[in-house]
Amino acid sequence: MTGVLDEDAGTVFVGGGGADHRQPQSLLLKYANRHGMIAGATGTGKTVTLQTLAESLSLAGVPVFLSDVKGDLAGLSQPGRADAPLHDAFQQRAEKIGLTLDYQSFPVTFWDVWGERGHPVRTTPAEMGPLLLSRLLDLTDVQEGVMNIAFRVADEQGLALLDLKDLQAMLVWVGQNATELSLQYGNVSTASVGAIQRALLILENQGGHNLFGEPALDLADIIRQDASGKGVINVLAADRLMASPRLYATFLLWLLSELFEQLPEIGDPDRPRIAFFFDESHLLFDDAPKALIEKVEQVARLIRSKGVSVWFISQNPDDIPEDILGQLGNRVQHALRAFTARDQKALRLAAQNYRPNPDFDIADAIRDVGTGEAVTSFLEAKGVPGMAQRTLIRPPFSRLGPILDTERQRVNAASPMALKYATRLERDSAQEILSRRAEEAALAGADGKEAASGDADLFDMDREEYRNARRYQPRRDAAEPAPKSRSRRSDTIAETFGKSLARQLGTRSGKALVRGVLGSLFRGR
Missing domain, CATH: 3.40.50.300 (P-loop containing nucleotide triphosphate hydrolases)
Incomplete structure (x- = not known):
């Protein structure tokens, strides 16, 4: 030979x-x-x-x-x-x-x-999903349940989880609204939210923030x-x-x-x-x-x-x-x-x-x-x-x-x-949207009733952010054709932004995005 x-x-x-x-x-x-x-x-x-x-x-x-x-x-x-x-x-x-x-x-x-x-x-928390993140953070079953609730709410409300700051902000909001969420999704313990936040902090200190984005x-x-x-x-x-x-x-x-x-x-x-x-x-x-x-x-x-x-x-x-x-x-x-x-x-x-x-x-x-x-x-x-x-x-x-x-x-x-991956992209996502909601609630805080309604507006799907988010579809189904095997050097930052956005955002179709540990195996469950 x-x-x-x-x-x-x-x-x-x-x-x-x-x-x-x-x-x-x-x-x-x-x-x-x-x-x-x-x-x-x-x-x-x-x-x-x-x-x-x-x-x-x-x-x-x-x-x-x-x-x-x-x-x-x-x-x-x-x-x-x-x-x-x-x-x-x-x-x-x-x-x-x-x-x-x-x-x-x-x-x-x-x-x-x-x-x-x-x-x-890089990947994003939205792409990795709650099951693999829970594995990464070594969470208990109860804490994994809270993580799943955070992702479910983020999916339903069009809040893109693109980096660790987005996930941390989402968990803060879940903790602040634990009582209301528990009625719909099951018990949400603020102690569990705190434990997840500590685990995310350790991950961030180990360089995990570089992976997400x-x-x-x-x-x-x-x-x-x-x-x-x-x-x-x-x-x-x-x-x-x-x-x-x-x-x-x-x-x-x-x-x-x-x-x-x-x-x-x-x-x-x-x-x-x-x-x-x-x-x-x-x-x-x-x-x-x-x-x-x-x-x-x-x-x-x-x-x-x-x-x-x-x-x-x-x-x-x-x-x-x-x-x-x-x-x-x-x-x-x-x-x-x-x-x-x-x-x-x-x-x-x-x-x-x-x-x-x-x-x-x-x-x-x-x-x-x-x-x-x-x-x-x-x-x-x-x-x-x-x-x-x-x-x-x-x-x-x-x-x-x-x-x-x-x-x-x-x-x-x-x-x-x-050229494609050198520059980290920052766009409007869960942290920015939740931050604006908090600022609006603070401005309306002179009247407690107005402040409360400001929190409730998070679920108002007629808000501009959510209308924009709904223009994009979830990631392609596994049965669709594979991506082209070659990447174009000419991909612009705008194209990269658009592709990533389309891959991340879902719709209120009654189903959460399929992702996480071998996500397709959970399809339809």
Whole structure:
């Protein structure tokens, strides 16, 4: 084999298997959307495997979204070099598995919640929804109920929740009107409102205010190809984000749920529409309620038909709940250490996840494979699990390791996303509307009756703000066509404003906006 992509066979080369490592081990693009797993102890080669898979999918025209936990994956944007320290070792490995080592760079877009190492990536409380926010804030069931009431009232009254200040202002109003709201929506405790506000303050102090705002991330901007047909690799700078693991997990879960809600059904395509790599995936499931894990399992099963390939990366397969693990048909298992009784048990369980190979004992192989080698199993024709193979993973074509700040700055400056997301938008939303209502009530405060009527006017849907809000429709239904895969550099601030506004505002149709944790699964309930 000389190249990675075999268009005729519809495969990408992963590495060499067999006793002499000359037996090609390939991933069938048609079954890449059956999801996958990369597991192994620290230092066994998981990051390099992730990098080579991202390269291969990009060469096949598949966009990729991945999180860069250690800063190592930024090297995808730069070609490897013959004078690099590991060149000789990579050259020997390439010759051993029958691959031509073709150093090249890949189209990369850097994203960063803080907007420092990449383009700012934002969402809004309205897009994330009360369920995921409650997960992020670790709220109790009672507090989650109050959060749902705040969102319900905001939806019904056309109060856009676009950043943390909007949500905080909405909660203040809910607390002030707890008695009236309790009659219609159920008990609203001011103590619960206070607890939520404290949690929001902690989130804000941890940098959460950077995540919420406009323009919100448009999925069309991560599902793109470059001019040569390569899939764009979206790299989320997650080294700083990992200091807030719940924020990290919640953001990636939100992105997965957005893909699920917005992309239409396409059945079994010849290759994925986008590949999503969830590094340190155990953070998603740590202390997660059973209901959330069940919804992630549902999305893993259903999002396949929307052409989304999801890969979970973790140190040990038992970090991933068994029901979700059962959905992962493509597996790359690097070495597991068996120093303790628990490690030995985990090793045996990991071996049971593979189709046996009469040539070797899988448990022994998982324990003994060296760095850069793994036990692999990829789906074959008709979706049949492939026999386990000891595979020497191909070397990467792009640079291995981090890049210079100047190199990152050049990539960011040349990106078509720079103009669209650089400037934070501020527009009339819940905080501003509620602030004006309070000012009007204060002006009318000389007469207590007038002040009371000023509060009641919040629900007057003939007010100018609400008439304007009702001109916009809710977000597109999941059954509608997907957004175009390319973003126009010429998008103006006004266009961005309008798109974001149309996506956020709902109508008084008797139903709240569908959003949150896998929101489409709650449709019609």
